[in-house]
Amino acid sequence: MNIYLIGMPGSGKSTIARDLGKKLNRKVIDLDDEIAKNALMFVEEIIEKLGIDAFRNLEAEALKQINEDNVIISCGGGIVTKRENKAFMNGFKIYIDTDIEIIRKRLETDYERPLLKTKTLDSLYEERFLKYLDFADVIVSNNKTLENVCEDIIEILDKEGIL
Ligand code: S3P
Numbered sequence: 001m002n003i004y005l006i007g008m009p010g011s012g013k014s015t016i017a018r019d020l021g022k023k024l025n026r027k028v029i030d031l032d033d034e035i036a037k038n039a040l041m042f043v044e045e046i047i048e049k050l051g052i053d054a055f056r057n058l059e060a061e062a063l064k065q066i067n068e069d070n071v072i073i074s075c076g077g078g079i080v081t082k083r084e085n086k087a088f089m090n091g092f093k094i095y096i097d098t099d100i101e102i103i104r105k106r107l108e109t110d111y112e113r114p115l116l117k118t119k120t121l122d123s124l125y126e127e128r129f130l131k132y133l134d135f136a137d138v139i140v141s142n143n144k145t146l147e148n149v150c151e152d153i154i155e156i157l158d159k160e161g162i163l
Contacts (some may be wrong), residue, residue: 001162002071002091006135008125009077009113010106011098012142012149017074019150024163027071031079034062043076047114056082063088077124078115080131092162094153095136099143100125 003020005013014030021028032043035058039046047055060082066073079085104121107113115124133139138156142149157163 002066002069002073002089003157003162004073004075004089004091004093005096006075006079006093006132007077007096007098007142008100008103008121008128008132009115010103011077011096012146013074013077013096015146016096016142016149016153017072019146020153021072023150023154024072024157027068029066029068029071029073031059031062031073031075034065035059035076038062038065044114052115060085060088077128080128080135083131086135089135092157092160093135093137094156095132095139096142096149097132097139098141102143 003026005017007013017028017030020026035046035055036043038061039058041049043055046058056078059076059079063075063079063085073089073091075089079089100121107116107121140149140152140156144152154163
Protein backbone atom coordinates (compact mmCIF):
# COMPACT_ATOMS: atom_id res chain seq x y z
CA MET A 1 0.00 0.00 0.00
CA ASN A 2 1.23 3.50 -0.80
CA ILE A 3 1.84 5.96 2.02
CA TYR A 4 1.09 9.65 1.39
CA LEU A 5 2.44 12.43 3.57
CA ILE A 6 0.40 15.62 3.58
CA GLY A 7 0.70 18.85 5.53
CA MET A 8 1.69 22.48 5.41
CA PRO A 9 4.75 23.67 3.50
CA GLY A 10 7.65 23.52 5.94
CA SER A 11 5.98 20.88 8.08
CA GLY A 12 8.78 18.39 7.40
CA LYS A 13 7.09 16.02 4.92
CA SER A 14 10.06 15.62 2.58
CA THR A 15 12.57 15.01 5.38
CA ILE A 16 10.29 12.51 7.08
CA ALA A 17 9.55 10.76 3.77
CA ARG A 18 13.27 10.35 3.00
CA ASP A 19 14.00 8.99 6.47
CA LEU A 20 11.02 6.63 6.42
CA GLY A 21 12.09 5.45 2.98
CA LYS A 22 15.49 4.46 4.34
CA LYS A 23 14.08 2.85 7.47
CA LEU A 24 11.40 0.88 5.62
CA ASN A 25 13.46 0.28 2.52
CA ARG A 26 10.80 1.83 0.32
CA LYS A 27 11.08 4.12 -2.65
CA VAL A 28 10.23 7.76 -1.99
CA ILE A 29 8.48 9.97 -4.53
CA ASP A 30 8.50 13.71 -4.00
CA LEU A 31 5.52 14.99 -5.96
CA ASP A 32 7.04 18.46 -6.43
CA ASP A 33 10.12 16.83 -7.99
CA GLU A 34 7.90 14.81 -10.34
CA ILE A 35 6.05 17.96 -11.42
CA ALA A 36 9.36 19.74 -12.03
CA LYS A 37 10.75 16.78 -14.01
CA ASN A 38 7.61 16.62 -16.18
CA ALA A 39 7.55 20.37 -16.82
CA LEU A 40 11.34 20.82 -17.05
CA MET A 41 10.96 23.80 -14.72
CA PHE A 42 11.35 24.37 -11.01
CA VAL A 43 8.09 24.41 -9.09
CA GLU A 44 8.59 28.08 -8.17
CA GLU A 45 9.14 28.91 -11.83
CA ILE A 46 5.97 27.06 -12.88
CA ILE A 47 3.89 28.99 -10.34
CA GLU A 48 5.42 32.31 -11.32
CA LYS A 49 5.28 31.81 -15.08
CA LEU A 50 2.13 29.73 -15.58
CA GLY A 51 0.17 30.63 -12.46
CA ILE A 52 -1.09 28.67 -9.50
CA ASP A 53 -4.06 27.10 -11.31
CA ALA A 54 -1.83 25.63 -14.00
CA PHE A 55 0.47 24.32 -11.28
CA ARG A 56 -2.47 22.67 -9.49
CA ASN A 57 -3.42 20.90 -12.73
CA LEU A 58 0.14 19.63 -13.20
CA GLU A 59 0.14 18.51 -9.57
CA ALA A 60 -3.09 16.55 -10.06
CA GLU A 61 -1.63 14.98 -13.24
CA ALA A 62 1.57 13.94 -11.44
CA LEU A 63 -0.52 12.37 -8.69
CA LYS A 64 -2.57 10.38 -11.19
CA GLN A 65 0.60 9.21 -12.96
CA ILE A 66 1.88 7.30 -9.93
CA ASN A 67 1.41 3.70 -10.86
CA GLU A 68 3.56 2.07 -8.24
CA ASP A 69 2.66 0.30 -5.04
CA ASN A 70 4.38 0.35 -1.66
CA VAL A 71 6.01 3.73 -2.20
CA ILE A 72 6.12 6.74 0.10
CA ILE A 73 4.83 9.91 -1.52
CA SER A 74 5.61 13.33 -0.14
CA CYS A 75 2.89 15.67 -1.46
CA GLY A 76 3.08 19.43 -1.91
CA GLY A 77 1.27 21.38 0.79
CA GLY A 78 -1.51 22.38 -1.57
CA ILE A 79 -2.53 18.89 -2.66
CA VAL A 80 -5.67 19.23 -0.51
CA THR A 81 -6.83 22.37 -2.33
CA LYS A 82 -8.31 20.17 -5.11
CA ARG A 83 -10.91 17.99 -3.44
CA GLU A 84 -10.82 15.47 -6.29
CA ASN A 85 -7.14 14.69 -5.57
CA LYS A 86 -8.27 12.62 -2.59
CA ALA A 87 -9.76 10.02 -4.91
CA PHE A 88 -6.37 9.58 -6.60
CA MET A 89 -4.48 9.05 -3.36
CA ASN A 90 -4.85 5.36 -3.21
CA GLY A 91 -3.27 4.36 0.07
CA PHE A 92 -2.70 5.49 3.64
CA LYS A 93 -2.67 9.26 4.14
CA ILE A 94 -0.74 10.75 7.04
CA TYR A 95 -1.17 14.37 8.06
CA ILE A 96 2.10 15.72 9.41
CA ASP A 97 0.91 18.11 12.09
CA THR A 98 3.61 20.66 12.89
CA ASP A 99 3.14 23.64 15.16
CA ILE A 100 2.64 26.79 13.07
CA GLU A 101 5.33 28.63 15.05
CA ILE A 102 7.88 25.93 14.18
CA ILE A 103 6.86 26.24 10.50
CA ARG A 104 7.14 30.03 10.70
CA LYS A 105 10.71 29.78 12.00
CA ARG A 106 11.65 27.28 9.29
CA LEU A 107 10.21 29.38 6.50
CA GLU A 108 11.69 32.66 7.74
CA THR A 109 14.83 32.10 5.73
CA ASP A 110 13.05 30.56 2.75
CA TYR A 111 12.28 33.09 0.05
CA GLU A 112 11.56 30.48 -2.57
CA ARG A 113 7.92 29.82 -1.75
CA PRO A 114 5.95 31.96 -4.19
CA LEU A 115 2.67 31.26 -2.45
CA LEU A 116 3.86 33.03 0.67
CA LYS A 117 4.43 36.18 -1.32
CA THR A 118 0.68 36.56 -1.75
CA LYS A 119 -0.70 34.90 1.40
CA THR A 120 0.34 34.78 5.01
CA LEU A 121 1.23 31.51 6.63
CA ASP A 122 -1.68 31.93 9.04
CA SER A 123 -4.24 32.40 6.28
CA LEU A 124 -2.89 29.35 4.42
CA TYR A 125 -3.17 27.30 7.60
CA GLU A 126 -6.71 28.49 8.31
CA GLU A 127 -7.79 27.77 4.74
CA ARG A 128 -6.33 24.29 4.79
CA PHE A 129 -6.47 22.85 8.26
CA LEU A 130 -9.86 21.17 7.89
CA LYS A 131 -8.95 19.95 4.42
CA TYR A 132 -5.86 18.17 5.77
CA LEU A 133 -8.04 16.51 8.39
CA ASP A 134 -10.56 15.50 5.75
CA PHE A 135 -7.90 13.88 3.55
CA ALA A 136 -5.99 12.20 6.37
CA ASP A 137 -6.39 8.67 7.67
CA VAL A 138 -4.25 9.57 10.64
CA ILE A 139 -2.66 12.65 12.23
CA VAL A 140 0.93 12.48 13.42
CA SER A 141 2.45 15.25 15.49
CA ASN A 142 5.83 16.46 14.29
CA ASN A 143 6.60 18.64 17.28
CA LYS A 144 9.39 16.23 18.12
CA THR A 145 12.62 14.83 16.73
CA LEU A 146 12.79 13.21 13.29
CA GLU A 147 13.70 9.94 14.98
CA ASN A 148 10.63 10.07 17.23
CA VAL A 149 8.17 11.05 14.52
CA CYS A 150 9.41 8.23 12.29
CA GLU A 151 9.06 5.80 15.21
CA ASP A 152 5.46 6.98 15.72
CA ILE A 153 4.65 6.54 12.05
CA ILE A 154 6.21 3.08 11.88
CA GLU A 155 4.23 2.02 14.95
CA ILE A 156 0.99 3.21 13.33
CA LEU A 157 1.80 1.52 10.01
CA ASP A 158 2.59 -1.67 11.88
CA LYS A 159 -0.70 -1.55 13.82
CA GLU A 160 -2.61 -0.88 10.61
CA GLY A 161 -0.98 -3.93 9.01
CA ILE A 162 0.60 -1.81 6.31
CA LEU A 163 4.18 -3.00 6.88
C1 S3P B 1 2.70 24.53 -2.12
C2 S3P B 1 3.66 23.83 -1.45
C3 S3P B 1 4.92 23.43 -2.08
C4 S3P B 1 4.78 23.35 -3.60
C5 S3P B 1 4.19 24.60 -4.14
C6 S3P B 1 2.82 24.91 -3.54
C7 S3P B 1 1.46 24.91 -1.37
O1 S3P B 1 5.34 22.16 -1.58
O2 S3P B 1 4.00 22.25 -3.98
O3 S3P B 1 5.09 25.66 -3.88
O4 S3P B 1 0.48 25.31 -2.00
O5 S3P B 1 1.44 24.74 -0.14
P1 S3P B 1 5.86 21.94 -0.06
O6 S3P B 1 4.66 21.75 0.81
O7 S3P B 1 6.68 20.71 -0.16
O8 S3P B 1 6.64 23.15 0.30
